[in-house]
Amino acid sequence: MFLAAAIQTATEVLPHIDGYVYPNEQNFLWSVLIVVYPYITGLVAGAFIMASFVRVFNVKPLEPVYRLSLLTALAFLLCAPLPLLLHLGHPERCFEMMLTPHLSSPMAMFGFVYAWYLMAVLLLELWLDYRADFVQWSRDNKGLKGWLYRLLTVGVMDTSPAALKLDHKMSLTISIVGIPSAFLLHGYVGFIFGSIKANPWWGNVLMPVIFIFSAMVSGMAMCVALYMIITKLRKQKLDIACLDVMGRMLFYALVVDAAIEGLDWLHRLYSADESIHVLKNLATGKLFYTLLILQALLGTVVPLVFLGLGQLFPKTISAAARTKIYAIMAVLILVGVAAMRWNVVIGGQLFSKSLRGFTTYKMEMAGHEGVTMALILLALPFVILTVLVKLFLPKRMTAARELHAVASAAPNTT
Amino acid sequence: MSKDTSRRHALRVFGGTVAGILSFAAAKTAKAVVQKGLVSTGAPKGYDPTKHKWLMALDIDRCIGCGFCVEACKEENNVPQGASYFRTWIERYVIKKAAPGSGNMRGECIVDSPNGGRNGFPPSLVPREDILKAFFVPKLCNLCEHSPCVQACPVGATFDAPDGVVLVDPNYCVGCGFCIQACPYGCRFMNPETRTAEKCSLCYHRITRDLKPACVEVCPTQARVFGDLKNCTPDDPIMQFITKNKVQTLKPHLGTEPRVAYAGMDKEVR
Amino acid sequence: MQRFKLPPQVVRLVILTVAIVASYAVARQIFVPKSFGQYGHYRGDALKEIASREPRYAGQKSCNECHSEVLVKVAKYEHKNIQCESCHGISKAHGNDPDHHDPIKLNDSLCLRCHTRDVARPLFLKQIELSKHYSGKGKCVECHIPHQPNEVP
Numbered sequence: 082m083f084l085a086a087a088i089q090t091a092t093e094v095l096p097h098i099d100g101y102v103y104p105n106e107q108n109f110l111w112s113v114l115i116v117v118y119p120y121i122t123g124l125v126a127g128a129f130i131m132a133s134f135v136r137v138f139n140v141k142p143l144e145p146v147y148r149l150s151l152l153t154a155l156a157f158l159l160c161a162p163l164p165l166l167l168h169l170g171h172p173e174r175c176f177e178m179m180l181t182p183h184l185s186s187p188m189a190m191f192g193f194v195y196a197w198y199l200m201a202v203l204l205l206e207l208w209l210d211y212r213a214d215f216v217q218w219s220r221d222n223k224g225l226k227g228w229l230y231r232l233l234t235v236g237v238m239d240t241s242p243a244a245l246k247l248d249h250k251m252s253l254t255i256s257i258v259g260i261p262s263a264f265l266l267h268g269y270v271g272f273i274f275g276s277i278k279a280n281p282w283w284g285n286v287l288m289p290v291i292f293i294f295s296a297m298v299s300g301m302a303m304c305v306a307l308y309m310i311i312t313k314l315r316k317q318k319l320d321i322a323c324l325d326v327m328g329r330m331l332f333y334a335l336v337v338d339a340a341i342e343g344l345d346w347l348h349r350l351y352s353a354d355e356s357i358h359v360l361k362n363l364a365t366g367k368l369f370y371t372l373l374i375l376q377a378l379l380g381t382v383v384p385l386v387f388l389g390l391g392q393l394f395p396k397t398i399s400a401a402a403r404t405k406i407y408a409i410m411a412v413l414i415l416v417g418v419a420a421m422r423w424n425v426v427i428g429g430q431l432f433s434k435s436l437r438g439f440t441t442y443k444m445e446m447a448g449h450e451g452v453t454m455a456l457i458l459l460a461l462p463f464v465i466l467t468v469l470v471k472l473f474l475p476k477r478m479t480a481a482r483e484l485h486a487v488a489s490a491a492p493n494t495t
Numbered sequence: 496m497s498k499d500t501s502r503r504h505a506l507r508v509f510g511g512t513v514a515g516i517l518s519f520a521a522a523k524t525a526k527a528v529v530q531k532g533l534v535s536t537g538a539p540k541g542y543d544p545t546k547h548k549w550l551m552a553l554d555i556d557r558c559i560g561c562g563f564c565v566e567a568c569k570e571e572n573n574v575p576q577g578a579s580y581f582r583t584w585i586e587r588y589v590i591k592k593a594a595p596g597s598g599n600m601r602g603e604c605i606v607d608s609p610n611g612g613r614n615g616f617p618p619s620l621v622p623r624e625d626i627l628k629a630f631f632v633p634k635l636c637n638l639c640e641h642s643p644c645v646q647a648c649p650v651g652a653t654f655d656a657p658d659g660v661v662l663v664d665p666n667y668c669v670g671c672g673f674c675i676q677a678c679p680y681g682c683r684f685m686n687p688e689t690r691t692a693e694k695c696s697l698c699y700h701r702i703t704r705d706l707k708p709a710c711v712e713v714c715p716t717q718a719r720v721f722g723d724l725k726n727c728t729p730d731d732p733i734m735q736f737i738t739k740n741k742v743q744t745l746k747p748h749l750g751t752e753p754r755v756a757y758a759g760m761d762k763e764v765r
Numbered sequence: 766m767q768r769f770k771l772p773p774q775v776v777r778l779v780i781l782t783v784a785i786v787a788s789y790a791v792a793r794q795i796f797v798p799k800s801f802g803q804y805g806h807y808r809g810d811a812l813k814e815i816a817s818r819e820p821r822y823a824g825q826k827s828c829n830e831c832h833s834e835v836l837v838k839v840a841k842y843e844h845k846n847i848q849c850e851s852c853h854g855i856s857k858a859h860g861n862d863p864d865h866h867d868p869i870k871l872n873d874s875l876c877l878r879c880h881t882r883d884v885a886r887p888l889f890l891k892q893i894e895l896s897k898h899y900s901g902k903g904k905c906v907e908c909h910i911p912h913q914p915n916e917v918p
Contacts, residue, residue, distance in 0.1 A: 105675075108685075615879075630885050653807075657804055715851070
């Protein structure tokens with residue numbers, strides 16, 4: 082009995098500990114998969130906001146990315162539950178979260194917010210926008226593809242101007258509802274961390290707000306990057322007006338995001354409560370590269386400077402140069418926001434709640450929670466998006482889409 | 496056209512009726528379950544959880560750091576043997592003297608818990624003459640009145656039992672680990688074999704049979720004091736403890752209202 | 766008079782919504798455990814299940830049923846508060862079947878576990894520095910009786 086204990090203790094490889102951590106904290110609980118999940122839902126929320134600029138705020142130059150943004154949101158949303166299911170100790174019991182949700186827990190909201198957002202917001206808006214095209218495509222295509230489009234019409238084949246006008250009106254309503262829904266989809270993730278008063282790195286009031294704004298920034302950057310990639314792959318010409326507006330929206334969102342994150346740091350440093358020593362050690366020690374270099378410098382300061390220059394001196398910087406800036410800054414922002422998720426999730430577990438020490442994160446290579454799985458989960462939405470783009474994003478804007486564009490430009494004419 | 500309208504109308508009425516019946520049935524069943532009332536669960540000897548309120552208290556000045564309690568807990572509750580799974584553990588605090596001439600009250604505080612204290616403690620690395628104070632602190636679930644772990648559980652797998660114990664239902668837990676993150680005291684862990692969250696259950700299977708928790712049984716110095724606050728006499732160890740000692744609790748500023756009371760706790764203890 | 770006609774999109778969506786909500790309600794009826802909600806937001810049966818696990822430590826009362834003469838002796842000395850099972854190992858199985866013995870190697874480490882000097886140990890406990898205690902050689906039981914620590918063998 083004692084021998085078994087001795088052997089198990091001797092052969093167990095514990096992570097390197099600095100100082101003192103509670104014995105139960107030596108093993109890491111939430112792995113890189115839990116970094117991937119907020120990243121993915123953040124991209125969903127941000128891409129949707131980009132689409133709603135077109136629909137709700139009538140930002141005309143963004144028309145070319147409207148459908149791409151929605152499809153991007155869908156591709157990432159479909160993959161969102163995967164990291165969670167892989168992480169759960171008992172994924173077969175996941176339905177319990179929907180059948181007996183404990184209403185005091187932010188995590189219990191996941192099932193409902195996800196279902197609402199997927200069905201009542203994203204799929205519905207996509208359907209209302211695409212329905213006329215589905216009707217047309219179901220007639221143009223034979224075989225399996227034709228059947229698919231016909232199925233997607235849900236049997237509503239009416240393409241009269243009155244029906245299309247109704248589609249458009251309903252779509253506008255859904256878009257308006259969709260904005261707070263997108264905030265809820267990612268805001269509750271922020272609240273999952275923000276509600277943990279036991280952890281001083283996580284439990285504060287700004288956490289949901291920071292998550293929402295960094296989500297918007299990452300989603301918009303993803304739309305910029307994808308628009309450039311797809312346009313280049315299709316050998317089409319980039320719409321520089323569209324890029325300029327996307328760059329401007331990205332800049333504004335980044336300013337707000339940087340301001341709020343800066344406020345968080347400023348407040349922590351100024352009020353300096355009991356946890357400040359261990360958190361300063363964390364930020365300048367174990368999180369030096371991911372926090373100070375990747376998230377702050379490369380992910381926030383550099384894009385702010387360059388996108389800001391693009392806004393202040395649009396005439397001196399040529400279109401070609403601006404395009405390059407947008408491309409590079411989009412990538413930097415995407416990396417920076419991924420680093421931010423890492424810093425929150427992993428960083429929050431690296432130090433002990435006794436405030437006396439640090440553990441280390443031994444990330445597996447293989448294994449269902451390892452880095453390979455994380456990369457697969459990040460690549461999967463792109464695979465899905467390729468399929469979606471092939472099926473639903475023709476090279477030219479369809480007649481029905483142009484009709485929608487006209488309808489949203491002049492809502493009072495019939 | 497009129498046929499279309501009446502068909503649609505009929506569909507609507509039918510759909511609404513079905514939905515209504517189903518939700519009425521669901522509500523009725525839920526009400527019946529809740530109204531089953533507070534009766535005995537059928538636990539050993541007809542134990543009624545509403546008639547007890549268990550408490551564990553700790554006297555730091557009496558703990559000798561032998562680790563019998565840690566070992567007993569692991570054996571009694573089948574806890575995995577590894578060095579990062581503990582339902583209860585012992586911490587040793589060694590507080591150094593202040594550097595001479597510094598004007599400080601104390602020097603550095605060093606905390607350790609080798610294998611949770613399960614096999615006792617090796618001698619401290621701090622030289623004897625540098626030490627101002629040193630003591631052992633047993634740690635366990637703090638039996639919070641407003642448990643943040645219960646608040647965090649998304650499915651209702653961990654809960655406050657009516658008799659003051661915070662329990663985990665291993666057949667319902669999904670293994671998300673949110674409760675483990677939410678506990679400020681580090682008393683929860685993920686059992687790698689069952690893949691569910693686990694923590695001190697106050698040896699629920701013992702206290703419902705008039706036995707004491709394993710850690711309390713084996714403690715040689717009565718550093719661990721246990722009792723039922725709803726059924727005790729003034730002579731009971733727990734009442735003696737409450738009457739005799741000024742007590743502290745861990746991290747009171749978080750509002751979890753931990754019920755486990757520590758007598759003789761120092762400011763360095765987290 | 767114009768009859769109010771619901772547009773086809775709305776009709777289909779309403780049907781879908783009702784179907785989804787209805788299937789959710791049915792799923793709740795079928796899959797939520799019956800004892801859920803009995804005392805609170807958890808399965809009431811869980812209390813019973815957790816309480817029905819078998820205890821493994823017998824406790825001194827149980828040892829006393831057969832070994833009372835030993836316990837009478839122990840009760841007179843300092844070690845009276847140490848549970849038999851702390852040194853002799855878990856004994857519930859032995860209590861149920863006296864012929865069943867789980868062998869425990871009784872050796873010096875059991876004594877030294879408590880009685881080695883440690884700075885954090887309170888001084889009401891007698892402690893030794895092993896190297897300075899009669900040159901640190903020899904077994905503890907050569908000079909001390911565990912059940913009656915104040916006596917000499």
